[in-house]
Amino acid sequence: MVKRTKKLDLIDTLTKIKEYLPLLPGEDERQRMAQIIPEIKQELELLRESIGRFPDESETRQVSNAIQTLVSFFDTLKDKPLLAEMLLPKKVKPRKTKSSIVDVDTLQKQLERLPTEKILEELTKHKKDVLIGLSTKMNITANKKLTKNALADRIFKLGFANKRGYDLLSGKTG
Numbered sequence: 001m002v003k004r005t006k007k008l009d010l011i012d013t014l015t016k017i018k019e020y021l022p023l024l025p026g027e028d029e030r031q032r033m034a035q036i037i038p039e040i041k042q043e044l045e046l047l048r049e050s051i052g053r054f055p056d057e058s059e060t061r062q063v064s065n066a067i068q069t070l071v072s073f074f075d076t077l078k079d080k081p082l083l084a085e086m087l088l089p090k091k092v093k094p095r096k097t098k099s100s101i102v103d104v105d106t107l108q109k110q111l112e113r114l115p116t117e118k119i120l121e122e123l124t125k126h127k128k129d130v131l132i133g134l135s136t137k138m139n140i141t142a143n144k145k146l147t148k149n150a151l152a153d154r155i156f157k158l159g160f161a162n163k164r165g166y167d168l169l170s171g172k173t174g
Contacts, residue, residue, distance in 0.1 A: 102126065104133045111160065119160050123152035131155060 025033065055063070077084040107130070111119050123131065128148040135142035135151065138159040142151055 102130045102133075104130070104137045107134060108137060116161060116164055120152060120156040123156055124149060126152075135159070 131151045
């Protein structure tokens with residue numbers, strides 16, 4: 001049999017070429033693609049290097065064995081708390097240092113010697129825990145939720161101002 005070759009229709013071919021010509025990139029697009037090609041090559045090279053860094057089977061086994069060893073070590077520490085405490089000491093939070101320990105009795109005597117106007121000012125200079133101690137000493141019920149200034153005001157009014165007022169009314173002099 002003789003092969004029959006199809007006659008190409010020149011007009012159809014030219015029409016198809018004309019259709020596809022706009023799809024071809026222009027000069028600007030070609031230059032942009034030419035600039036992108038080295039960047040793409042560089043990215044592909046980075047991917048190849050990353051793939052090369054994957055651990056092989058022996059490294060994977062070593063890491064797996066190391067993890068199992070650590071797990072068994074920590075299981076052992078659960079059973080032996082003294083060993084755990086020696087090997088892994090707990091972090092100690094720094095404690096607040098008391099700048100100076102105030103003797104409540106001495107403070108009360110100092111405040112009693114002051115003029116009434118100066119007592120509140122002097123009370124506000126002390127820390128809240130000192131004021132709570134002073135209120136306890138003076139039998140003044142004080143809520144620990146009170147602010148320092150509110151606590152100082154309560155001690156001033158109930159402990160010193162009222163007492164001096166009663167003393168004046170009864171004729172006692174300080």
